[in-house]
Structures are given as structure tokens and as C-alpha cells.
Amino acid sequence: MxxxxxxxxxxxxxxxxxxxxxxHLHDLAAAAGQDGWKAWAYPVSVDLLMVAAWRRMRTDASNRDAWLWFTIALVASLGANVATAGLLDMNNVPAWLRILVAGWPALAFLGGTLLAHAPAPSSRPEPEPVEEPDSEPLTDLTVERAPEPAPELPPADPAPEEAPPEPTPSAPAVPVPPALLDHARKIADAHPAQTGAPIDAATLRARLGVPPALADSIALQLA
Structure with a gap:
């Protein structure tokens, strides 16, 4: 196929x-006195220097040396094209052109050496992506703990009993029914036997379930 x-x-x-x-480069080198194989080596040297500089510019665009040598090789090539277009007498080449053609091999060797041994641009490694932790809680790994018992607090001191206010003798006495008075007297007589202390007005009021004024009147009559 x-x-x-x-x-x-x-x-x-x-x-x-x-x-x-x-x-054109061959003709100019031959006119400047470089005959034989040397005239053919000049265009090869110019073109190779231009290619080497172009390759270095592609890998490292900020390399000023590569731009410099590319410009030098381009000027040499354009100069040969213009010089051989009838502007220069090829049978009578000026001395300064002969000097430039004779010095070109050393200049091309220097440029090629510098381009070949130029340090390569350092490529910075891209940062590796950081894996974000899963936001979901790991329910399988959680261990439930039993609630800890609350610390035992010391028992609070009992609030001191307030002494019942003593009835004022000037307060008007509330009339007490006789039956209620007899019942209160029985409670007052039984209280010292149970507690060892005489009954007070607050206890009597609680036992009888009467208003404070009526309890004070009963306590005055039982005193």
C-alpha cells in the first residue's frame, strides 16, 4: 500500500x-577569500546557529542569550543576501567585510557553545491536590458512653425556724367558739407529751387549720 x-x-x-x-552565504564567503570547502561551511555554520538559538528560545523564551545569537545569525544571513544582490562588488570586497567573514567561525563557535551549555529552565512541580476529609460523621466508630452519675452534694442545712411573733396584748381578741377552744386545749395538752415542748401558735394554727388572727386568740386564751 x-x-x-x-x-x-x-x-x-x-x-x-x-x-x-x-x-548567497557561499558566494559572499568565496568573495571574501574563503575558497573550497570553507566557503560551503559558512552557510552551514550560520544556519545551524540560527536553528540552535531558535530551539533554545522555544524551551526558554526569557533567555536573552538565545535572542542575541538568533539576531546575530539572522543579520549575517540577511547581510549576505543583500550584499550579493548587486550592492557589493564581489571582485573587490572591502577589508572590513573580509575581517567579519574571517572572524565568523570563532563567533559562531562561541555562540553554539553558550547555547549548548545554557542551564535548562527549572520546571516547578505542580502542588498535589489535598484530599478534603469527609464531612459525614463516622457513626460506625463512635462508642456510646453511659451517663456519669451526678456528684452527690452535701445535704443543705435546714433553714432555721423563725420564732413565731408574740401576740401583742393590745391587739383586739377574736372571739373563739367554746367547742373550738376545747378542741385546741386538748391538742395543746397532748403536744407536750408527744414532743416534750409546749405547743406554739404556728403549730396550733397548722393543727387546727384556722386563720392567724383566730389562732393567736386561741393561744392567748390557752396561755
């Missing part, structure tokens, strides 16, 4: 331009 040949217009144009530039 044969492959079909496809002609690329850009590639054909590049080959033609490279051949013309190569020929």
Missing part, C-alpha cells in the same frame, strides 16, 4: 528560501 505524497506550500517555500540564503 503506497502512501500519497502531499506537497506542503510552506515547506516548499522554506526549502527554496534556505537554498537561496545558503547560496
Amino acid at each position: 503506497f502512501r500519497t505524497l502531499r506537497f506542503d506550500a510552506v515547506l516548499i517555500q522554506a526549502v527554496i528560501a534556505g537554498a537561496l540564503s545558503f547560496a
Whole structure:
């Protein structure tokens, strides 16, 4: 199975331009006194320096040395194209051009060495993504604890009993029914036998369930 040949217009144009530039550099080197194989080595040196500088610019666009040497090789190529276009007498080349052509090998060697040994740009590693912890609670790992018993507090001191207010002799006495008075007297007589202390007005009022004024009157009559 044969492959079909496809002609690329850009590639054909590049080959033609490279051949013309190569020929112009050869003619200029030959006119400057570089005969034989040396005249053919000059265009190779210029083109290789331009390619090396272009490769360095692609990997490190901020490298100023690569831009410098690319500009030098481009000026050398354009200068040869312009010089051989009839503006320069190829049979009588000026001395300064002979000096430039003679010094080009050392200049190209220096540029190629610097480009070859230039440090490569440091590529910083991308930070690894940090895994976020799951927000869901781990119910399987939780252990329920029994509620701790509350600490026992010391018993509070009983509130001191307030002494019942003594009835004032000037207060008007409330009339007490005789039956209620007899019942109160029985309670008052039985209270010392049970507690060992005489009954007071507050206890008597609680036992009889009467208002405070009536209880005070009963206590006065039982005194």
C-alpha cells in the first residue's frame, strides 16, 4: 500500500528560501577569500546557529542569550543576501567585510557553545491536590458512653425556724367558739407529751387549720 505524497506550500517555500540564503552565504564567503570547502561551511555554520538559538528560545523564551545569537545569525544571513544582490562588488570586497567573514567561525563557535551549555529552565512541580476529609460523621466508630452519675452534694442545712411573733396584748381578741377552744386545749395538752415542748401558735394554727388572727386568740386564751 503506497502512501500519497502531499506537497506542503510552506515547506516548499522554506526549502527554496534556505537554498537561496545558503547560496548567497557561499558566494559572499568565496568573495571574501574563503575558497573550497570553507566557503560551503559558512552557510552551514550560520544556519545551524540560527536553528540552535531558535530551539533554545522555544524551551526558554526569557533567555536573552538565545535572542542575541538568533539576531546575530539572522543579520549575517540577511547581510549576505543583500550584499550579493548587486550592492557589493564581489571582485573587490572591502577589508572590513573580509575581517567579519574571517572572524565568523570563532563567533559562531562561541555562540553554539553558550547555547549548548545554557542551564535548562527549572520546571516547578505542580502542588498535589489535598484530599478534603469527609464531612459525614463516622457513626460506625463512635462508642456510646453511659451517663456519669451526678456528684452527690452535701445535704443543705435546714433553714432555721423563725420564732413565731408574740401576740401583742393590745391587739383586739377574736372571739373563739367554746367547742373550738376545747378542741385546741386538748391538742395543746397532748403536744407536750408527744414532743416534750409546749405547743406554739404556728403549730396550733397548722393543727387546727384556722386563720392567724383566730389562732393567736386561741393561744392567748390557752396561755
